[in-house]
Amino acid sequence: MGSLPLLMPFAELEVGQHLYWQLGNLRIHGQVFMTSWIVIGALLALVVIGTKKMDRDPKGVQNLLEFLWDYIRDLARTQIGEKVYRDWMPFIGTLFLFIFVSNWGGALIPWRLIRLPSGELGAPTADINTTVALALLVSLSYFYAGLSNKGLRYFEYYVHPTPIMLPFKIVEDFTKPLSLSFRLFGNILADELVVAVLVFLVPLVLPVPVMFLGLFTSAIQALIFATLAAYYIGEAVEEHH
């Protein structure tokens, strides 16, 4: 990219470059969709293989799927509450699985071996479009959850416990998706950049601990995103007295 000629020869490191696909008069980031399809494909393959022959005594992949299901159910149940967690479990679970597999895929698969005309493959969650899309879905979800569960009484939440809270609660509606999307985007992009820079500078040994740290961060970020999404939905459906 050659924009920082004085700092370092970042010739191998491409940041902010995208492989553009043209759809009518819409432009999309091709590399994000390519990796997201791989992630979705991997998820669907796992799910299809695991649910092909399910038994009361679980065997093989069914164990993994049941573990994941149980984990997601506990997450949804503790954050959303016993009453409506069932409705939101698929959404929370999909967020968690999609982000987790994206992050780990970005960290574990040697995407660099595949050369693109422009930009490079990586975790779909390292693109701001993906994380903002996910965060906006969470915003829509908690509005929908609140309105469908409590009707217009949902807006009592904004003046609870006192009307003084109104401006803060309104600001929160903007900061929630903002913080969700930027937290995920920043963590994953920063991790990919750190690993890329280290690999570029010291190609041996040194990047390995950072890569492990990256795996840890990736898992934590997926958990944080899913937990916060569930918490926001839980907050919206909670009954005030």
Next chain:
Amino acid sequence: MPSLFLFGASEGGLFDFDATLPLMAVQVVLLTFILNALFFKPVGRVVEEREGYITTSRAEAKQKLAEVQKLEAELKDQLKEARQAAQKVINDAEQDSDQLYREALALATAEANASREAARKEIDSQKESAMNQLKIDAEKLGDLIVERLLAAK
């Protein structure tokens, strides 16, 4: 030439928003529905069926355990009763034999006393008859002596 962090530029950059955003959102929503149909519903059904099976099995096992405990208690009661009955039989038998012994002893003692008494009576009567005889003999002798003396005069 694009710079490293290109904000809002027409070409590239880290914060390059375009149609990727809505399409990705649509993709994730579709994935949610697909995963719900292929993963969450079937796995949930299996897990909840198993949980139900475990709950009912546990309830059944608890019920059976309670039954067993009840039967055990009943058996213990029966055993206790049987022991008490056996003890009673033993005591009765002991008392019976004791009674029989005492009765036999009393009978034997009475018989012995009676025969002793009879013997004494026999002895007494013989003694008395002997004494009477002796008295009669003595009187006879006395009379004879008196007669003889009178005759000699």
